[in-house]
Each structure stands twice: as C-alpha cells, then as structure tokens.
Amino acid sequence: MTKKNRKPTTKFSQPVLKNKIKVLAYCDSPTCATGFGTVSRNILLGLYSTGRYDIDVLGINYWGDPHNLPFRIWPTGINSERDPYGRKKVFKMIQQMDFDIIFFLQDTFILDFLPELQQSLVDRGKPFKSIVYYPVDGVPKEQWLHNVNACDFPVAYSEFGKAESMCVLPIMKEPLVVPHGANTKDFFVADKKDVMSFRSQYFGNQADKFIFTNLNRNQQRKDIPRTIAAFKEFKKQVPESLLYLHMAKQDQGWDLVNVCNAFELDITKDVIFPENFGPNQGYPRNIVNMIYNSSDCVISTTLGEGWGLCLHGDSSVMTVSGQKRIKNIVVGDNVVIAGDSFPVNGVESSNHTQEFKIKLYNNQELVGSGNHKVPTCDDVYKNLSEISTNDWLLVDKAVLKDDAGYTYDLKSFADTHDDNFVWNKMGFSPSVECSIRAIMEATKETKKIIETAIKNYDTNIESSSNRVNNVISYLESIWYKKTQSVKMNRYVEFDSDFARLLGYYVAEGSNESGNGIEFSFHTKETAYHEDVSTLIEKYFGVKTIIKIKDNRCAVRVRSSILAKFFGDLCGIGSHNKHIPLLCMQHRDKAKEFIKGAWRGDGHFGDVEFSYSTASIVLKEEMMWLLSGFNIFSKCNKNKVGNWAIYVNGKDYNLLAAVLDHTNSHDNYRERSYIKKHDNFFMVKVKSTSCEEINSTYYDISVDSKRHFVVNGIVVHNSWIEAMATKTPVIMPANTALVENITEDRGWLCKSGSDPSLFTVVPNDNEVIRPLVDVNDMVCQMLEVYNNPDEATRRAENAYNWIHAKMDWGSGVVPKWITVFDDAYNHLSDNSNNTVDEGVSGNKVIDSEAF
Numbered sequence: 026m027t028k029k030n031r032k033p034t035t036k037f038s039q040p041v042l043k044n045k046i047k048v049l050a051y052c053d054s055p056t057c058a059t060g061f062g063t064v065s066r067n068i069l070l071g072l073y074s075t076g077r078y079d080i081d082v083l084g085i086n087y088w089g090d091p092h093n094l095p096f097r098i099w100p101t102g103i104n105s106e107r108d109p110y111g112r113k114k115v116f117k118m119i120q121q122m123d124f125d126i127i128f129f130l131q132d133t134f135i136l137d138f139l140p141e142l143q144q145s146l147v148d149r150g151k152p153f154k155s156i157v158y159y160p161v162d163g164v165p166k167e168q169w170l171h172n173v174n175a176c177d178f179p180v181a182y183s184e185f186g187k188a189e190s191m192c193v194l195p196i197m198k199e200p201l202v203v204p205h206g207a208n209t210k211d212f213f214v215a216d217k218k219d220v221m222s223f224r225s226q227y228f229g230n231q232a233d234k235f236i237f238t239n240l241n242r243n244q245q246r247k248d249i250p251r252t253i254a255a256f257k258e259f260k261k262q263v264p265e266s267l268l269y270l271h272m273a274k275q276d277q278g279w280d281l282v283n284v285c286n287a288f289e290l291d292i293t294k295d296v297i298f299p300e301n302f303g304p305n306q307g308y309p310r311n312i313v314n315m316i317y318n319s320s321d322c323v324i325s326t327t328l329g330e331g332w333g334l335c336l337h338g339d340s341s342v343m344t345v346s347g348q349k350r351i352k353n354i355v356v357g358d359n360v361v362i363a364g365d366s367f368p369v370n371g372v373e374s375s376n377h378t379q380e381f382k383i384k385l386y387n388n389q390e391l392v393g394s395g396n397h398k399v400p401t402c403d404d405v406y407k408n409l410s411e412i413s414t415n416d417w418l419l420v421d422k423a424v425l426k427d428d429a430g431y432t433y434d435l436k437s438f439a440d441t442h443d444d445n446f447v448w449n450k451m452g453f454s455p456s457v458e459c460s461i462r463a464i465m466e467a468t469k470e471t472k473k474i475i476e477t478a479i480k481n482y483d484t485n486i487e488s489s490s491n492r493v494n495n496v497i498s499y500l501e502s503i504w505y506k507k508t509q510s511v512k513m514n515r516y517v518e519f520d521s522d523f524a525r526l527l528g529y530y531v532a533e534g535s536n537e538s539g540n541g542i543e544f545s546f547h548t549k550e551t552a553y554h555e556d557v558s559t560l561i562e563k564y565f566g567v568k569t570i571i572k573i574k575d576n577r578c579a580v581r582v583r584s585s586i587l588a589k590f591f592g593d594l595c596g597i598g599s600h601n602k603h604i605p606l607l608c609m610q611h612r613d614k615a616k617e618f619i620k621g622a623w624r625g626d627g628h629f630g631d632v633e634f635s636y637s638t639a640s641i642v643l644k645e646e647m648m649w650l651l652s653g654f655n656i657f658s659k660c661n662k663n664k665v666g667n668w669a670i671y672v673n674g675k676d677y678n679l680l681a682a683v684l685d686h687t688n689s690h691d692n693y694r695e696r697s698y699i700k701k702h703d704n705f706f707m708v709k710v711k712s713t714s715c716e717e718i719n720s721t722y723y724d725i726s727v728d729s730k731r732h733f734v735v736n737g738i739v740v741h742n743s744w745i746e747a748m749a750t751k752t753p754v755i756m757p758a759n760t761a762l763v764e765n766i767t768e769d770r771g772w773l774c775k776s777g778s779d780p781s782l783f784t785v786v787p788n789d790n791e792v793i794r795p796l797v798d799v800n801d802m803v804c805q806m807l808e809v810y811n812n813p814d815e816a817t818r819r820a821e822n823a824y825n826w827i828h829a830k831m832d833w834g835s836g837v838v839p840k841w842i843t844v845f846d847d848a849y850n851h852l853s854d855n856s857n858n859t860v861d862e863g864v865s866g867n868k869v870i871d872s873e874a875f
Contacts, residue, residue: 045079046849048072049122051101051115052130054084056092061085064158064205065130069096071838072845081122083115085131089645091419091705103603103642112138118606120145121431126848129157129176133169140175154178154848158203161186170194178848203840206833211311212746214824215318224319231294234267235810238320240313240747241327243276248797250284251326253296255802257288260295263810268296271316314750322809322816323747324755326797381409381715385418385708386698387659412713420706423653425612431519438589446512446566447586460583468496513586514566519607524614526560527595527605528621529553531643536597541583546625548578553624599639604646615650616683622647623684632690633673634680637663644668656680657699657706748823753816755805757797770823772808775801 048069053061055069065082072078073095084098086109092098099118101111108114110131116138119127127146129136136157146153155176161183170190173179174197181187181200190200215223225232237256241247249270256268268290274281285296292298317323383391391409412418439447464475470492478496481488488494517523533544546554557580558569565587572579596602608618628635638644647670648658656676663669672680674693681689698709747754748770756766757776766773777783777795809816830836 046077046126046845047124048078048080048126048128048845049083049119049124050080050128050130051083051119052085052128054082054087054098055094055096056084056090056098057086061130063208066094067206067833067838068128068130068158068841070094071834071841075842078845081124083111083118085110089649093419097424110135116142116145120149121606123151123429125153125852126845127153127155128845129155129159129173131159133159133161133165133173136172137168139172143175152852154852156180156844156848158182159186161189165189165193167193170197174198177851178844180844201844203844204831204837206837207746207749207827207831209749209828209832212314212317212749214749214751215315220315220318223315227316227319228267228269228297231267231297234265235263236267236269236319236321237806238269238271238316238323239325240271240316240323241325243270243272243274243278243281245278246327246794247278248326249278249281251797251799251802252324253281253284253288253290255324255326255797255799255806256296257290258799258803259806259810260290262807266810267294269316269320270296270298271313272298274298314746317747317750317752320747320752322753322755322806324802324806325757326802327757381412381713383409383412383418383710384712384714385420386696386711387657387708388661388711389420389708391418410715412710414710414713416710417700417707418710420652420708422655422705423609423649425615425653426610428521428611428613431607433517433519433590435513435515435517435586435590438586438593442515445515447515448512449585464496464499468499470496511567511584513584514564517564519614521613521617522560523564524605524608525617525621526557526564527591527608528618528623529557529560529625530591530621531595531602531604531618532622532625532627534591534595536588536592537581537583539585539588539592541581541585542587542591543582544580544625546578546580548573548576550578550624554578554580596640596642601642602638602640603642604650609646609650612653615653619647619650620684627684629684629686629688631688632677632692633671634677634684635672636670637667638670639667641668644670651680652706654679654683655701656683657701748820748827751817751820751824753809753820754823755802755809757795769819770826771819772805774798774805 050065050069052065055062055066069080069082073080080096082096082098083101085101087098087100088102089100101115102109104111104114112135119142129139136159139157143155146155156178157173157176158180159173159182161181170193174194177198179190179198179200181190181202183204184202187200187202190197224236228234228236237259239249239252241249243249249272252270253268256266260266270281272281281298282292285292290296435447436442440449441447461472461475461479464470465472468475470478474490474492475496477488477490478493478500481493482497482500488497529544530542533546535543535545537543544554544557546557554571558571561567561569561580561582565582567582567584570581570583572581594605604618608614623629623634623636626637628637636647638647644660648660651658651670651672656672656679658676659671661669661671674696677693678689680686698711700707754766754771755774756771758773775798779798783795828835
C-alpha cells in the first residue's frame with residue numbers, strides 16, 4: 026500500500042517552512058479522474074504550492090496505488106460496512122488525526138455524519154476549523170443542508186447553489202462561493218490545420234456538415250433523448266447537419282440506437298457515436314480536446330448541473346456483492362450509493378481483446394487494459410502495453426511520525442461507567458465464581474431465564490415463573506454469590522507497549538464470539554504469553570486466565586467489553602484483521618506492533634524473516650508499514666492459501682533491529698531489482714504478459730479489485746472545456762448554468778419555464794428537475810447556425826472569460842488559498858479560548874477502525 030508521496034515535480038515546488046498548517050481532506054482521491062477527484066487535485070496542489078500547508082487525504086476511490094502527488098493518502102473504501110465512502114471508518118479516523126483545518130468535498134446527502142463529527146471534534150478540545158465544498162444541482166433537501174451547515178465555512182460551487190441553500194435553510198451560515206476552474210493546459214484552441222485534418226479523419230464523410238456535439242454520460246439526468254428530439258426538428262430546416270453523441274450507446278440511461286430509430290434518424294449519417302467507446306472505456310484528453318475544436322457547437326439538455334466535470338470510465342463502484350470496476354458491472358447488479366442499493370439498468374461492453382499483467386520483483390502485480398497508465402521511475406506515465414522488463418515502477422514508502430500521547434475511553438463499549446472504570450451489568454466476568462454457561466448446563470435453561478433468575482436472586486424478588494424460581498432454587502443450593510461485575514480501567518493509554526499488545530492480538534488473538542478475547546501460543550513461548558498477561562493487567566486492571574492443553578497455551582480474558590474493543594481496533598476473524606490506525610502513524614508504536622505481530626505469526630530465520638496472514642488487507646498494510654523503516658519486502662501466496670511476506674538481503678538486518686532480534690548477517694547478494702530513495706522504492710518489472718480476454722468480463726484489478734492506477738482516460742460532460750476551445754455552447758437555463766452561460770458567452774435555452782417542464786428522475790432522491798423546452802432549443806440551434814459571426818463573438822468572449830477568471834492556476838486556486846488562510850486566521854484568533862495547554866499531546870478518543 027502507499028500512503029507517502031514522492032517528491033513533487035518542479036511545477037509544484039514549494040519553500041520549506043518548519044511549522045505548516047495541517048490540513049486533513051475527506052474527498053475523492055486526487056489520484057482519480059472523477060469530477061470530485063479533478064477538483065480535489067487542483068485545490069490541494071494549489072495549497073501545497075504555497076509552502077504553508079501540510080496535507081493528508083482520506084481518499085474515496087483510492088486503493089493504495091503508487092502515485093506522484095505530494096500528499097499522504099489513506100484509502101477509505103476498505104471497510105467492514107462495504108461503504109464506498111467509508112463514512113463510519115473516517116468518522117473514527119478523523120477523531121484520532123492531527124489537523125488545523127479539515128476540508129470536505131462531497132455531495133450533501135453523503136455527508137450525513139458531519140453534524141455528529143463536528144460536535145465530537147469540538148468536544149475533544151483541540152482547536153480546528155472545518156470547510157465543506159458542496160454542489161447543488163437542483164432543489165436540495167433541508168436535512169442535506171443541515172449536514173453541511175455543521176461546518177464552520179460552507180462553500181458552494183455557484184451563486185445558484187448559495188441561493189438555493191439560503192432559501193431552503195434560512196438559518197444557514199451564508200455560504201461562500203468559489204467556482205470550479207478550467208484545465209486550459211489540456212483544453213485549448215488547436216491549430217486550424219490540425220483541426221481540419223482531425224475533423225476530416227474523425228467524422229469522415231460527415232465532416233462537411235454542421236456538427237452539434239453532446240458530451241455527457243448516457244444517464245437519465247442528462248436527458249439525451251431531448252437532445253435527439255431537438256436535433257430531429259433542427260434537421261428538418263438544415264438537412265446537412267450532424268449530431269455527434271460522445272457517450273456510450275447503451276448505459277444507465279437509454280439504448281440510444283433504439284431512441285434514434287424511434288425518431289427515424291439514421292445512426293450512420295444523422296446521429297453518430299464514438300467507436301470503441303463505453304462507460305468503461307473513454308478517450309484520452311488530447312482526443313477530446315480535438316473533438317471540442319472540431320465541433321461547430323456543443324449542446325446539452327441536462328436536467329441540472331452542480332457544475333459539470335469529468336467522469337472516469339474506470340472508476341470503482343460498490344455493489345451489494347462487493348467492489349467492482351465499472352467495466353465489470355452488468356445489468357441487474359445493485360450499486361450501493363449513500364447506503365442504499367440501486368439496480369443498474371444498462372451497460373455497454375468493452376471492446377478490449379487483450380489483458381496486460383505487470384509483475385514486479387517483489388511479486389506485486391498490476392493488471393489492466395493496455396491503454397491504462399502507471400508512473401515509472403522517470404516520473405513519466407506509460408501505458409501498460411508499453412511497459413517492459415526494462416522499466417522500473419515507483420512504490421511509495423510510509424512516513425512515520427514522532428510518537429504522541431493518546432488515550433482510549435472505553436465507555437462506549439460498556440453498559441455502565443464512572444470517572445475511572447467501566448463494567449457491564451450482566452454476564453460473565455473474571456470475578457464471578459460460576460459462569461452463566463455453567464448454570465445453563467446444570468439447569469438446562471436458556472440464558473434469558475438464567476439472567477432473569479440471577480437478577481431476582483440478587484434483589485430477593487420471587488418470580489411468577491416456575492422456570493425462573495427453579496433456577497433461583499439452584500442458585501441458593503450452590504450458595505451462588507451476588508454478581509460482582511469486574512470493573513476495568515476506563516481510560517487506556519495508547520503507548521508503544523499497548524501497540525505491542527495489539528500486534529499480539531492481530532497475530533494470535535480471537536474474539537471468542539463476542540464473549541472475550543484469547544491469545545494462543547505454543548507452550549514453549551512462555552515469554553510471549555507472560556508478556557500478554559502483564560500488558561492486559563497493566564492497561565485494563567484485570568487478570569488473565571491461563572489454559573494449557575497439549576502444546577497450546579491460551580491466555581484468556583472473559584469480557585465482552587474487551588471483545589468489542591479489540592474487534593473494533595483490529596477486526597474480527599483471521600481474514601478481516603487489519604492494523605490499527607495509530608500503529609500506522611507513529612514510529613515507536615509501529616515498531617512495537619510489528620514486534621508483537623511477528624512473535625505471533627512470524628518466522629525468525631537465520632537469513633530471512635517471513636510473516637503469514639489470511640488477511641489481504643493486513644498483508645498490504647504490513648508491507649507498507651515495513652517500508653516506513655526503509656524495509657523492502659516481497660510477498661506471495663503460500664501452499665495453504667495464506668499471504669506470506671518475506672524480508673531478506675540487506676533488509677534482514679533492518680527488520681532485526683525493529684524486532685530487537687539479536688541475529689544479523691552480512692552474507693547477502695546485491696539485489697539489482699530494487700533501488701531505495703528517501704520517499705519511495707524503485708522496483709524493476711519482473712515480467713509482463715498479455716492474453717486474450719472475454720470482453721464482457723474484464724478485470725483490471727489486483728488483489729480483490731483494489732490495486733490499479735487510475736489515470737489518463739476520461740469521459741467529459743463539461744461545457745467549460747468547450748469554452749476553452751472557443752467552441753460555441755448552448756446550455757439549459759437551469760441551475761448553475763445560468764450564471765456562467767450568459768448571453769455574451771453562449772446561448773441558453775428555456776428549461777422549467779412551464780409547469781409541464783418538470784420531472785422526477787428515478788433513483789435521484791426525489792429531486793424535482795427542470796426539463797428543456799425542445800422548441801426553444803431548436804430556436805437557439807438555428808441562431809448559432811444562421812449567425813456565425815455572433816457565434817464567433819460569443820465564443821471569443823467565453824474564451825477570454827475562462828482565461829481571465831476560471832483558469833485553475835491563475836483564477837480559482839488563489840480564491841481557495843484565501844478561504845484556507847482566512848479559516849486558519851479564525852483558528853488563531855480563537856485558539857486561546859478553545860484549548861488548554863497540553864491537550865494536543867494527549868487526545869482522548871473512543872475507538873478506531875482501519
């Protein structure tokens with residue numbers, strides 16, 4: 026896995042400052058090419074370039090792939106709830122992380138945890154400020170706005186979004202407005218000769234016609250049939266015209282071939298589609314730029330836009346049966362969105378006929394189509410089809426921080442608590458002389474009857490139930506003492522020794538069906554089970570039970586509190602174990618965790634260390650954690666199907682130091698396939714392969730559909746790039762489009778201008794959407810066609826506006842720097858009133874899951 030970036034390129038070089046403002050961002054990962062990912066990448070790189078900000082990212086749609094961005098990125102999608110947004114996971118993670126400003130970029134209805142999170146962060150006592158950047162593409166619901174209003178600084182994409190927010194929730198903090206930017210480096214006015222050549226080649230026999238282009242995804246909210254209907258009417262007056270739909274013929278919206286046939290339009294000369302294109306396979310940016318340049322007018326009949334950016338055909342999607350890439354989605358799959366499931370209505374299969382597999386010398390693999398890109402050692406992205414055994418790929422290393430004091434509060438795991446202790450009202454605990462299970466076996470009664478009897482026995486109340494009274498009689502016959510539930514320490518200090526205990530648990534611990542925890546060792550491993558017993562008593566104030574049978578020594582604590590606590594920290598079941606977050610952040614904790622884990626599931630050889638686990642997540646995290654100590658490891662699956670991690674060569678001595686292992690050696694060969702740098706490993710490609718695949722089922726994933734570099738290929742649904750290429754645009758007069766497509770920069774057609782021009786789209790949160798007036802769209806299309814000089818004038822104005830105000834680097838990013846600087850200034854102004862001395866060094870947290 027990769028959490029630490031490589032050194033930034035010169036484009037984003039920055040001065041070195043000692044005390045930087047710490048930003049934690051929860052958003053689509055800046056490594057992915059979704060619309061949110063594009064926005065986060067531009068904003069965060071802009072902040073980084075100032076030299077004043079240190080940035081961590083909780084990345085949606087990030088799976089630990091190598092990247093060259095100057096941020097630590099933590100994957101959120103790996104979680105037991107199968108939530109692609111990882112909301113429960115990040116709720117806990119955020120409360121344990123150190124930051125001055127927390128930044129959210131997401132839909133309002135996804136951010137349902139913000140009010141509770143904001144209050145939890147306030148309660149923990151460390152000063153911070155929160156910023157949320159959110160889209161509004163229709164009339165929002167009041168609860169959605171309550172979600173974002175919890176933050177200190179709500180920021181809307183547009184004036185439309187601000188106005189709708191204040192209208193629906195008048196008590197809302199007045200949102201700031203910062204628009205998205207244009208990528209003028211990828212989308213620009215191309216040379217006329219190149220445009221004419223491309224147009225002739227791309228559109229073939231149709232190149233001389235007047236070409237309208239719609240670049241959107243074929244989904245219901247984009248309302249593509251209305252575009253087709255308008256074009257049908259326009260074509261009656263201008264026969265030599267063409268509609269180019271840059272989208273999949275069949276996707277989540279309609280079978281557009283059938284729609285065209287219904288309108289009696291020929292898909293070879295009236296309406297055409299891109300070749301070899303689907304929701305799973307888009308076109309490179311340079312080709313899309315030429316499509317914009319080659320079009321006479323870009324149009325849309327969308328029902329609303331929060332802004333309008335890029336969709337990536339290779340984005341990951343969570344289904345009810347697990348994570349899938351879009352290219353693997355089939356009709357009938359149920360996609361999980363915001364906790365609910367929605368059926369997929371349509372898919373266009375890929376036309377790929379080859380699958381490329383890249384294996385590194387540490388046996389990690391990348392699998393994908395030939396046109397997907399990976400970063401190489403010279404910071405150049407290459408297609409998988411171009412990778413050879415002469416290439417070196419970059420694998421980022423972990424960066425471990427100096428330790429800081431943390432304290433766990435166990436109150437949420439117990440029935441009852443006071444200022445110092447936690448305990449449960451009922452159930453077995455270490456001080457009870459006769460367990461409920463033993464009483465159940467003796468009386469042949471249910472647990473519920475036993476617990477009722479114990480309660481009545483304790484309070485001297487006779488029951489109307491003969492079964493309960495019979496159990497009471499049994500309790501009296503054995504002189505059963507009244508329940509004295511064990512009180513264990515409420516606050517547990519998370520130091521390096523506690524991290525070692527967690528290492529033991531990840532390797533040898535079990536949950537005991539929620540009734541307690543157990544550590545299993547060989548009887549010869551006396552030092553280890555004595556260490557566990559000592560640590561349990563030190564941190565929780567309870568004694569362990571030692572059970573020895575044959576060559577197995579079991580260390581047990583019968584406590585449902587600890588079962589829940591350790592399960593929350595480390596996972597339940599061997600296939601679900603993972604490393605607690607704090608053990609992956611701090612050097613001393615990481616060292617002791619590795620030591621405890623290796624004592625359980627590791628092998629200490631004379632020239633090689635190895636570690637075995639059934640959990641793929643634990644395998645990934647352990648390899649990443651080792652990299653934080655500059656240790657390069659290899660992996661493969663062993664004979665019993667578990668993952669095995671190996672450390673040898675020069676790295677043997679490095680791991681021996683971490684494990685406090687006395688053995689070392691200098692009998693090793695230099696490895697020609699690995700080069701170490703400060704921030705990353707360079708690993709040589711061991712092998713490449715290519716094989717024929719079934720185009721309907723195309724798996725580009727590595728390790729359970731998680732590891733793949735998402736880069737390069739995009740599908741656009743944006744008007745702003747058209748403006749950057751001086752192409753005239755016609756857009757609906759709805760949502761945020763109105764304030765951007767003015768009469769001096771393009772054309773607006775009527776939308777929602779009549780009571781009959783509204784609809785509610787299925788699976789769209791019951792938002793009322795405005796429909797485009799087809800007749801007025803036809804009028805605007807004729808205006809563009811009949812007035813080329815005016816079309817050129819407006820396109821020129823739009824182009825100048827884009828470069829003057831909407832360019833990411835010169836126009837939009839400075840606004841974001843101002844927003845963050847202002848937030849930090851507010852933080853500094855209020856810091857004396859919100860935090861007392863020493864709080865930042867010892868945070869009280871409830872639990873974590875990673």
